[in-house]
Amino acid sequence: MKSLxxxxxxxxxxKERAKTTKGFGAAMRCQNTLRSKSAVRISESRSYTxxxxxxxxxxKGERTDVHLSFIVAGGxxxxxxxxxxxxxxxxxxxxxxWESIDHPEWVLSRQKSNETFRDTYLRLMxxxxxxxxxxxxxxxxxxxxxxxxxIPVMTEEDIYRxxxxxxxxxxxxxxxxxxxxxxSASIDEMADHFKNTLEKKQQTALETALVPGAxxxxxxxxxxxxxxxxPVSVAAYMNPELFRESALKFAELTKKVHxxxxxxGAPFMYCxxxxxxxxxxxxxxxxxxxxxxxxxxxIWEPLRKASMPFFFVSDGKTDELLPEIAKLGPxxxxxxxMVDLDRVADLLGENHILLxxxxxxxxxxxxxxxxxxxxxxxLDARKKxxxxxxxxxxxxxxxxxxxxxxxxxxxVLELRKNQECVILPD
Numbered sequence: 001m002k003s004l005x006x007x008x009x010x011x012x013x014x015k016e017r018a019k020t021t022k023g024f025g026a027a028m029r030c031q032n033t034l035r036s037k038s039a040v041r042i043s044e045s046r047s048y049t050x051x052x053x054x055x056x057x058x059x060k061g062e063r064t065d066v067h068l069s070f071i072v073a074g075g076x077x078x079x080x081x082x083x084x085x086x087x088x089x090x091x092x093x094x095x096x097x098w099e100s101i102d103h104p105e106w107v108l109s110r111q112k113s114n115e116t117f118r119d120t121y122l123r124l125m126x127x128x129x130x131x132x133x134x135x136x137x138x139x140x141x142x143x144x145x146x147x148x149x150x151i152p153v154m155t156e157e158d159i160y161r162x163x164x165x166x167x168x169x170x171x172x173x174x175x176x177x178x179x180x181x182x183x184s185a186s187i188d189e190m191a192d193h194f195k196n197t198l199e200k201k202q203q204t205a206l207e208t209a210l211v212p213g214a215x216x217x218x219x220x221x222x223x224x225x226x227x228x229x230x231p232v233s234v235a236a237y238m239n240p241e242l243f244r245e246s247a248l249k250f251a252e253l254t255k256k257v258h259x260x261x262x263x264x265g266a267p268f269m270y271c272x273x274x275x276x277x278x279x280x281x282x283x284x285x286x287x288x289x290x291x292x293x294x295x296x297x298x299i300w301e302p303l304r305k306a307s308m309p310f311f312f313v314s315d316g317k318t319d320e321l322l323p324e325i326a327k328l329g330p331x332x333x334x335x336x337x338m339v340d341l342d343r344v345a346d347l348l349g350e351n352h353i354l355l356x357x358x359x360x361x362x363x364x365x366x367x368x369x370x371x372x373x374x375x376x377x378x379l380d381a382r383k384k385x386x387x388x389x390x391x392x393x394x395x396x397x398x399x400x401x402x403x404x405x406x407x408x409x410x411x412v413l414e415l416r417k418n419q420e421c422v423i424l425p426d
Contacts, residue, residue, distance in 0.1 A: 083131040083210035086353060086389060087268045087309040087331060094416045095382055098132040098355055100395035106405045107137075118204075126208045128413050132389070133209040134270065136201055148172035150228035156235035159227055160242040164253045167226075174225035175217040183253055190260035198266060212311075213266030215257050218273035219295050220282075222250045229282070236283070236291070244291055251295040258299060262306045268331070269303055269310035276316025278338055285320050296328050304329045311355065323347055337361070337393035341381050349385025356391040357381075363392055363408050364400045371408055375415050382419070390416070 086096045101107065101121070111120040121137055151171050165184045167173050176183060181193040194213060201211040217225070223232040236243045261269060275281055275288060303310045309331040314321075317338045326333075332353025335341055341357040348354070362374040375390070382388040390412060396405060 078207040079126070079129050079131040080205070080207045080210045082129075084267065086131070086387060087210075089353075089387060094129075095379060095419060096131045096389040097129060097412065097416060098389050098391045099128070099130045100134060102395050103398045103400060103405060104137075105398060106396070106400075106402055109402055122205070122208060124409075125205075128409050129416070130209055133201075133205060133211060134214060136204050147174050147225055148177065150224075150226055150231075154227045154231045156231065156238050159223070159231060159235040160239070160246050162226075162246065162249075164222065164250050175222055178216045179257070187256055187260045187263060190257065191263035194261055194264035194266070198264060210267060212268050212270045213261035213264065214270040214272070215254065215261070216272045217250075218254055218271055218299060219247055219250055219292050220275055220288075221273045223247075224274060224282075233283075236287070240291070247291060247295055251299050254299040255302060258302045262302050262308060266308065269308060270313060271300070271310050271330070272313040274315045275321060276314060276318045276336075279317055281317070281321060285324075288321060289324065293324060293328065296325065300329055311353065319344060326352060332387065332389075334391070335393075341378060342384070345381045345384035345388075349381070349387070352385075353387040353389060354381070354385045355389040356393050358390060358392045360392055360394040360397065360400075363396070363404055366404075368407055371404070372411060372415075375408075375412055379415060379419055 082092050082094075082096055085092050101124070104117070107117060107121050107124065110124060111117070112123075115123070118137060125133065149172075151168070151173070164175075167176055167183065179190075180197065181190050185193075198211060198213060205211055227235075235246075258269065275283075275292075281288070300310065310329075311332045311334060312325055312330040313334040315336050318333075318336070319339050322333055322344060326348055330352070332355060333344070333348070334355045335344060335357045337357055337359040339357060341354070345354060357378050359374055362370050366374065378388070378390055392408070396408075400408075
């Protein structure tokens, strides 16, 4: 019998009975989902009684008791629960998994009749036991958007004078669009917006995956996306003191954003700031040490004070930067695929969550044997870092062949479940 997660069972159609095979083999999804906490009750044994409310017609209904026996060792483990365990450094049944799928063609290739694009996406998240998600797509299946171009023709003086709380009109600015609320908004106004956004995503994901709070611009990424790398480089070296004053203004905005996310009740934070390229850091490590890290200490203070877990996220080869950033309090790090996972696991794996590192080039161009070896390479690091979370660096992109996506997703799930026993600390 195929095991079903509680989230699958919560997605019964409000108009159709679930189809039954071998006791209970499949369930229809639809937009009218059951969100009541009383809709599903799970016992602690390996045989479960699940109560599902199925309306027969408006205003009337009946309770159907469905008895299921699951073959999952120890019973059913919901992905959201697994994610919560990981961010709180608790043992997990299998290696956690965070995946962003930006491949509409693949999702549509797995679509069933009467499913919307979003229904299919959520079902696939459930079937592949994806424990975390940042984005849930609209039914259009539209791919994730691109970062707007920097404001053109910015001099170093323009950068020094720039007020992040009052950005100029007439330009698309990445951090303004990412916030979804004016930078000048109060903490309470931001918190209301963040809470509504988070609740909407989590209600859609139900128990399938945990949704974090997210801020895509810590310090440096404001400059890169708003002004462009060349003007920022000139401004940083022409007058370091004025540049630090400008960076402090952005730090004040980020601190306010983090305070709002704490007030909104986010379970943890995704803190993004691109500091590196494929083979090296964008600025020398000493420059980050003098200019950026003191501001990280300021902007992460609200998160530390609230004991909120947070992950630091940067593209590129960040190996040289992570040990010092780790001293400032992040619970974990996303590691791009050019980072030496084995080395970072040696340095930080005992006390930090490490996410990512599966090479997207291997998933895109590799053979089945190479894809297998790449997944196993990352899983093997769990022996050094018991808090490892698998993730394909750069997300599952639309240029990956369909057969490669199928194989990769199937093998990640299989290898997570079949991994040799790893002793996790209490």
